[in-house]
Amino acid sequence: MVACPYCGGEVERQPGEVVLTCPYCGTAFTVGGGEVGEHLMGRVNYAPHRIFELFKIWALRFPETPNDFGSEARLTGCDLTFYPYWVYEVAGSFRAAGGLEVAAAEVAVPACSRVRGTPLERLKLSLAGKVYYSHRYVVQVGGKLAAADVGPEEADRAAVSLAEAVVARRLSRRLGRSVAVRAEGLEKLVRRLVHVPVYSCAYEYGGRPYRFLADASDSRVLYAEIPVEARFRAAALAGAGSSFALAAASFALGLAYGLPAFALVTPLALAGVGAYCLYKASAREVVVKEFFAEG
Ligand SMILES: [Zn+2]
Known part of the structure; x- marks a missing residue:
């Protein structure tokens, strides 16, 4: 148990967890005392049955999908998890072979190491449509939080190299050749913690189980298993x-x-x-x- 620095409430800590969210007041804080930054969240804009309807329409675009998929596939389970990400605005000078490049990039680093190697690792995130975090809302929509075990210092380093990669890609596209880039004199490194709601759904078709993941805010399919006719x-x-x-x-x-x-x-x-x-x-x-x- 750790005491919340804002309301003093007792917060349970999972093994390895370094960023905790207080279930009483919703404050996010680091175990090491580091600054978290603004704490935002994505809203759940789709109910599970609606997500499943949209998923079936999406799946029918593939020629392999059985024609009766829309009527025969049955939703058997749906979990809602809010995954934590560190979302950064990075701006400043980047050193490239040709000179200094002034650039800005928005990058996201998963705060939950469990998503590494999954489709959630490279989730395209934007701050658009995000609202201030509310723990009451998470409880209300039946969501649970994935433990955040990547701290702000580790995330800062990852964010800088991600920003370097973004600027390098942009420069390479513009120059038509591969360019290496190194951050040099960053003027802006704004960090925010964003909890993103993701549905993990199980469904059945022809007596076999399948799975898919979808973003609960905008209904994008992030991972899918689809039967072949x-x-x-x-x-x-x-x-x-x-x-x-x-x-x-x-x-x-x-x-x-x-x-x-x-x-x-x-x-x-x-x-x-x-x-x-x-x-x-x-x-x-x-x-x-x-x-x-x-x-
Ligand atoms: Zn609290």
């Missing part, structure tokens, strides 16, 4: 068969006419197509990962 898999299998047959035929043709390059390249390309079809035919589910990288 049986007919599509059969078509892919047929495609694989004919590609392999064509590969064999063109190999024979190339040999017969004394065209060694043709005898090698064409069958290889066709075999590649065949292998891809085979791979498509073997996939029981399509996993779509939508990354919202910055830039």
Whole structure:
């Protein structure tokens, strides 16, 4: 237990947690005493059933998705978690090979190490539409908080290198070649803690379980598992068969006419197509990962 510096309330601490949010007054504070900055949150603008309806419409854009997906898929569970992110405004001078570049960037660093390696790691975040944090609101919408175990000092360093990467990408695009950039004399490094609401949903189709993640503020799908229609898999299998047959035929043709390059390249390309079809035919589910990288 740690005492809240604002209201004195006893706050429970998870192992490894370095930024705590007081459940009584909503104040976010660091265990080490470091400054948190402004504390904001995203609002929940979609109820679970609405998110599921939008997800099904989104999933039907893929040709592999079964035609009866909209009517047959059933929502079986939905959790709402508010994930903490450090969102930065970074501005100042950046040293590049050609000289100094004055630039500004908005970058986000996950405050929860659990999201590393998941689609949530590179979530595209903006401060637009964010409101002041209210713990009462989180409780009201049935959300829980993911533990914040990345402190402000560690996040500051990550934010500077993310900003360098953003400026480097921008410069590289402008100059048409790859440019390395180093922050030199930053005038602005404004840090905010933002809790972002994310739905983790489970659904069932044809007796099998699937999962998806969606942003509860704007309904964007962040991760999805979607079943593949049986007919599509059969078509892919047929495609694989004919590609392999064509590969064999063109190999024979190339040999017969004394065209060694043709005898090698064409069958290889066709075999590649065949292998891809085979791979498509073997996939029981399509996993779509939508990354919202910055830039
Ligand atoms: Zn408090």
